[in-house]
Amino acid sequence: MANTVRNNTLRTLASRNLAGRPVRTGALLAVVTILALAFFGGTMFTMNLNTGMTSMERRLGADLMVVPQNTAQKAEALLTDGNPSTFYFTKDIVAKVKQADGIAQASEQTYIASLAAECCAEKLQIIGYDPATDFVIEPWVASQFDGTLEDGQMIAGANVNVSTDGTVELYGRRWSIVAQLAATGTNLDNSVFINLNTVPEMVAASAAVSQRIMPEEYAHKAISTVLIKVAEGYDAQTVAERIKDLDPSFTQLGYVYPGGITATTKTALNALVTYLAVFVAAIWIMGVIVLLAVFASSVNERKREFASLRILGATRGMLASILLRESASIGLIGGVLGVSIASLAIFPFSTLISRQLQLPYLQASLPAVFGIMILTVLCAVVIAIVGSVIVLVRVGRPEAYLVLREGE
């Protein structure tokens, strides 16, 4: 009976200590919450950027893109996070470009910027590709659609509004969607993919609603880019030079190197991640110092409290248990609070964050998110316990009677 009472008292003493000192508890909680928030927020942010970068690298399968004069920037924007655009040259140029040395694979694509698909939807990038020669889109699409993309059919990116009947309305016509792709964190999420034979149909549909996207005579021969995979032993710049050698007018064409874009984006991303890591580290260093200071400042007032408990018969083990329960509770509550606050900012606003960053930003997988959540709470608990050890060492040392007489 006496043991049960004693255990119950010890069990509740920690929580009553916390409730009895609201200012001290609040200060410790605030510090642990900020530490957890910074750790979880920073890690999630970094992880989402890395997931976006990996996704972007996977989607850019070509080594070189040949595009019309003065459109290289538009083409680069298509690969990263720019606005949809329409640009084209003619098929005869494509045929000549393909004759250059050092080309292992070449495939053409046509880019058309739609008007807003329906009321309350944003503009879409329509990408026409040739399933027979394509080596960029098909490998990516294959995991989610293994059929053949027929004329008049579409594959939709992750952000495209597909109606419940599996169609999208564009230029007054409903187009059948055969598959919707997973999010990539790039502009491709706002794109629909059609085969090149569907481009004239699209042009005709746009003309029918008085929103012609290109002149009638170009409908069957408009190509926006030639995507090139270079042969072994060649680099993209060399192949670009070979193409320019084919015809003097080809020097005017735009040459885009997706590998270079990836490298540039990676540099920007690495800089951002480094700043973030330094910021989180600084917050952690300051937070740990504040935490230790708060614990250390509580040592003197607690010396008498623990001395009284010792006189009442509490062993050193019991005191340690009370202290550890207190600090673990603070770590747990602070950790959960920090994770919750950071989650309220990161998850609902992920689209806005992605839009503002102009970098590939893709939500990490659920198991990874839960893993980081658990790790953050664990770190918060550990840091709070480590902080309390300072109190434990100092209150455990002197004799109870002497401590009680201190200051008399």
Place this chain on the structure above:
Amino acid sequence: MARDCQQKLRVSTMNALRKREEVMKNKLFASIPNIVFGALLVIAPQTFAHACGAHDGMMPACHYSQQAATGIGAVILVLGLVALIVDPKVRIGLNIAAIANTVLLFAIPTVLIGICKGAMMHCRAVMLPTLIVLGVLVVVFAVLSIVFDTRSSKRA
């Protein structure tokens, strides 16, 4: 004898002060969050977390969700103001009403009226998350306030 009486008086005065402090704390806890978040729910949809513009002269669904969210924010704000002048038991009721209003706030853009479908549209990227975050905060503080007020009502 006199010392005993003095001691009892001191204890009862301390208890009364402590109780008054707790009542005041609970009152502020039950009202301030609702006033602040209610005001933000009124201001946000009309300013930075606004709905999308008209398309071909037609107002999109998010416009009506925005107007309804503003109205709900005003109701939560009033509930917070009333909580400043009423008893703990009434405050419990007011906070239950705030939670019910927040459920309505969540239902309006998602089920009852809706917003634009495009993932990158302003209403979906900014308005909806703002409403959700403010709504979650209203619910969290209302639940805590109900717990505190229930506890102090039982003690009284």
